[in-house]
Amino acid sequence: MELKISLLTKDFQDTKAVNRVSCTMGNGVYGLLGINGAGKTTLMRMLCTLVRPSSGTITWDGKDIFEMGGEYRKLLGYLPQDFGYYPDFTVYDYLLYIASIKGIRPAAAKKRAETLLKQVGLSGVKNKKMKKLSGGMKRRAGIVQAMLNDPKILILDEPTAGLDPNERIRFRNLISELSQDRLVLLSTHIVSDVEYIANEILLMKEGSITLADTPENIISSMPERAWSLLVPRAEMGHYLKNYKVSNVKTVPQGVRMRILSEKRPNADAILEEAALEDVFLYYFGEKEGAGDDEI
Amino acid sequence: MMKYEIKKVFSRTGSKFAILLLLVVLGITCWLAAGVTYVNNSGVTETGFSAVRQLRSVKKEWAGLLDEEKIRAVIEENGRIASTPEAQSNDYRQNDIAYSWKQGFSDIRDLLNYAYADGFREYNYYKADSLTTDDAKNFYQNRIVLLQSWLDEEAKDQFSDAEKSYLLNRYEALDTPFIYDYSEGWHRLFQYSPTIIMITMLILGYLVAGVFSGEFQWKSDAVFFTSFYGRNKAVTAKIKAGFYIVTAVYWVTVFLYSCIVFLYLGIDGAGCPIQADMAGWKSFYNITLWQEYLLIVAGGYLGCLFMAFLTMLVSAKTRSTVIAVIVPFALIFLPSFIGGMEGPVISKVLGVLPDRLLQVSNALSYFELYRFGGKIVGAVPVLLIMYGILAIILLPMIYYEYSRKQIS
Ligand SMILES: Nc1ncnc2c1ncn2[C@@H]1O[C@H](COP(=O)(O)OP(=O)(O)OP(=O)(O)O)[C@@H](O)[C@H]1O
Numbered sequence: 001m002e003l004k005i006s007l008l009t010k011d012f013q014d015t016k017a018v019n020r021v022s023c024t025m026g027n028g029v030y031g032l033l034g035i036n037g038a039g040k041t042t043l044m045r046m047l048c049t050l051v052r053p054s055s056g057t058i059t060w061d062g063k064d065i066f067e068m069g070g071e072y073r074k075l076l077g078y079l080p081q082d083f084g085y086y087p088d089f090t091v092y093d094y095l096l097y098i099a100s101i102k103g104i105r106p107a108a109a110k111k112r113a114e115t116l117l118k119q120v121g122l123s124g125v126k127n128k129k130m131k132k133l134s135g136g137m138k139r140r141a142g143i144v145q146a147m148l149n150d151p152k153i154l155i156l157d158e159p160t161a162g163l164d165p166n167e168r169i170r171f172r173n174l175i176s177e178l179s180q181d182r183l184v185l186l187s188t189h190i191v192s193d194v195e196y197i198a199n200e201i202l203l204m205k206e207g208s209i210t211l212a213d214t215p216e217n218i219i220s221s222m223p224e225r226a227w228s229l230l231v232p233r234a235e236m237g238h239y240l241k242n243y244k245v246s247n248v249k250t251v252p253q254g255v256r257m258r259i260l261s262e263k264r265p266n267a268d269a270i271l272e273e274a275a276l277e278d279v280f281l282y283y284f285g286e287k288e289g290a291g292d293d294e295i
Numbered sequence: 296m297m298k299y300e301i302k303k304v305f306s307r308t309g310s311k312f313a314i315l316l317l318l319v320v321l322g323i324t325c326w327l328a329a330g331v332t333y334v335n336n337s338g339v340t341e342t343g344f345s346a347v348r349q350l351r352s353v354k355k356e357w358a359g360l361l362d363e364e365k366i367r368a369v370i371e372e373n374g375r376i377a378s379t380p381e382a383q384s385n386d387y388r389q390n391d392i393a394y395s396w397k398q399g400f401s402d403i404r405d406l407l408n409y410a411y412a413d414g415f416r417e418y419n420y421y422k423a424d425s426l427t428t429d430d431a432k433n434f435y436q437n438r439i440v441l442l443q444s445w446l447d448e449e450a451k452d453q454f455s456d457a458e459k460s461y462l463l464n465r466y467e468a469l470d471t472p473f474i475y476d477y478s479e480g481w482h483r484l485f486q487y488s489p490t491i492i493m494i495t496m497l498i499l500g501y502l503v504a505g506v507f508s509g510e511f512q513w514k515s516d517a518v519f520f521t522s523f524y525g526r527n528k529a530v531t532a533k534i535k536a537g538f539y540i541v542t543a544v545y546w547v548t549v550f551l552y553s554c555i556v557f558l559y560l561g562i563d564g565a566g567c568p569i570q571a572d573m574a575g576w577k578s579f580y581n582i583t584l585w586q587e588y589l590l591i592v593a594g595g596y597l598g599c600l601f602m603a604f605l606t607m608l609v610s611a612k613t614r615s616t617v618i619a620v621i622v623p624f625a626l627i628f629l630p631s632f633i634g635g636m637e638g639p640v641i642s643k644v645l646g647v648l649p650d651r652l653l654q655v656s657n658a659l660s661y662f663e664l665y666r667f668g669g670k671i672v673g674a675v676p677v678l679l680i681m682y683g684i685l686a687i688i689l690l691p692m693i694y695y696e697y698s699r700k701q702i703s
């Protein structure tokens with residue numbers, strides 16, 4: 001059970017959305033981290049056979065996924081980034097329809113839909129129209145849809161985008177729960193979404209995967225360390241200019257900053273444990289998402 | 296699967312309005328078709344069901360074999376009424392009274408105007424009044440004579456010799472004398488059939504236009520195409536849904552329309568040839584009224600299927616519901632664009648454009664002929680066979696187009 005990507009490339013007119021990506025995935029949760037436009041969606045669409053690669057191959061247990069066709073799609077669950085649905089269908093009808101095109105018999109589909117709806121906490125709204133659900137509920141319905149066929153490969157494209165902190169935590173837990181005995185590939189540009197649940201992090205930048213490892217290894221691979229220091233407000237500009245700053249907080253005595261540096265930036269700086277977010281900052285040179293977007 | 300596809304179509308608010316609109320149009324068309332009038336003995340025009348009953352009863356008096364004897368009787372009776380003071384009067388109310396006496400044989404009187412016209416394409420309402428009983432024997436023969444002289448003179452460049460002899464042949468093959476009967480139900484049904492069929496077709500086009508493009512507009516395409524059946528059975532289900540929607544909506548509409556008109560006006564005259572009425576007098580198709588009915592509803596159905604499938608193909612190809620909706624409108628109005636041009640080729644092309652399928656009742660009276668392997672046939676069988684085949688050819692094209700779609 002192995003999804004293998006070799007030298008996968010996708011060109012759009014003048015951009016290389018995905019550039020010579022190679023990697024191998026088995027069971028477990030994979031966090032695909034990258035800033036906007038890194039090529040995450042394009043990579044995932046190719047993995048879902050929705051877009052044909054310009055070059056390179058994707059194989060499942062040695063077989064080309066585009067040649068496998070339906071046999072491969074049977075193993076697949078996909079939640080697209082801009083997840084669309086039939087606005088006038090009820091949640092339940094929507095799920096039964098998706099189940100039918102996934103080739104699940106009606107009786108089994110009903111049972112499966114009920115179980116999953118309960119698991120994600122949507123049992124109460126199953127007879128509501130899709131368009132009447134909140135953003136978070138729609139995403140959950142999206143997860144249920146992807147899980148209907150008990151997929152071996154679950155691909156979730158930014159499933160937490162636009163969710164409030166509570167929903168996001170729920171989602172993280174849900175994904176952990178669902179990740180047993182399958183391959184889950186989850187894209188995000190919010191580090192905390194995958195920091196604790198991913199077995200492996202894939203850092204994607206400008207179409208290429210620059211780093212792929214466990215969160216721990218990725219953190220220890222970073223040459224810079226994280227420091228916490230308290231500086232007078234007047235000196236803040238100096239640090240912002242010369243260091244990668246991962247956090248700034250105003251306190252009565254001045255500002256508390258968290259910065260990345262190989263050397264101790266000043267005598268009072270306290271060494272802190274580096275987190276995945278610091279690595280993200282280190283590699284991408286900027287911090288993605290506003291501070292209030294984080295948990 | 297298919298059940299949900301149909302549900303997708305009808306869950307749109309626009310679709311519900313479209314069905315409502317169809318019902319309104321159906322109601323109006325039935326009302327128009329049922330608008331029979333009868334002028335009573337005091338010259339007053341009556342409407343409603345009692346008018347139908349009275350008209351039917353006076354026309355029934357003239358029903359039966361339309362032989363020389365009956366033609367003579369009509370000429371005689373018509374002449375008698377024409378010389379009454381009521382008919383001669385300058386007061387239109389008196390004229391109306393005279394007209395009321397003619398209603399029973401008014402259909403036959405119309406035939407006389409055609410049969411004894413000064414030319415094949417002439418029409419003179421008062422021609423019948425100038426006939427004498429001696430003319431009666433030429434009634435059927437005149438139909439052929441007029442065609443013959445028209446083909447020899449005016450239309451001599453319009454048809455090949457083979458076509459001319461084909462037309463004459465068809466005229467001569469008509470079984471005469473034929474039977475005349477009250478057949479208002481059929482004629483009024485035929486008269487408004489193009490309206491109701493065309494509206495049904497446009498509404499069907501609107502309903503099925505989103506079957507394929509909808510997935511892209513709803514952004515549900517990604518999930519659709521990554522599902523197990525997304526590139527095979529689910530596509531077939533969409534095509535089937537389109538087929539069933541066309542079939543159900545079309546036949547329910549036709550059934551309601553026919554039932555209402557027939558219940559109101561009666562189905563008398565089903566076995567009469569279409570030539571027993573002025574609308575079909577010149578037709579070279581030797582068929583009866585119920586056969587014409589079958590051709591009309593079958594043609595309408597094929598036309599609706601063809602247009603709906605073409606709309607669906609455009610919907611799958613362009614991913615745009617708006618462009619797809621335009622297709623049926625374009626096909627209906629296309630003939631009026633090229634209709635401005637003239638020439639034998641244009642007329643041949645016009646004769647087999649799909650809009651003709653929606654108005655078989657009119658197509659039956661056009662002189663459009665086609666040649667296949669030395670055999671000459673009229674436009675109507677060509678239309679039925681050609682669009683039947685085209686509709687079937689469209690199916691694999693739609694399937695091929697959609698099952699290979701990529702996400703962009
Ligand atoms: N259909 C397309 N045609 C042309 N260019 C495209 C197309 N799809 C994506 N791109 C380009 O490819 C690059 C990668 O886009 P992609 O959507 O894969 O990034 P992403 O990592 O998913 O971004 P985001 O976090 O914003 O979702 C971008 O520069 C984008 O403009």
Ligand SMILES: [Mg+2]
Nearest residue numbers: 040041042081
């Ligand atoms: Mg994306």
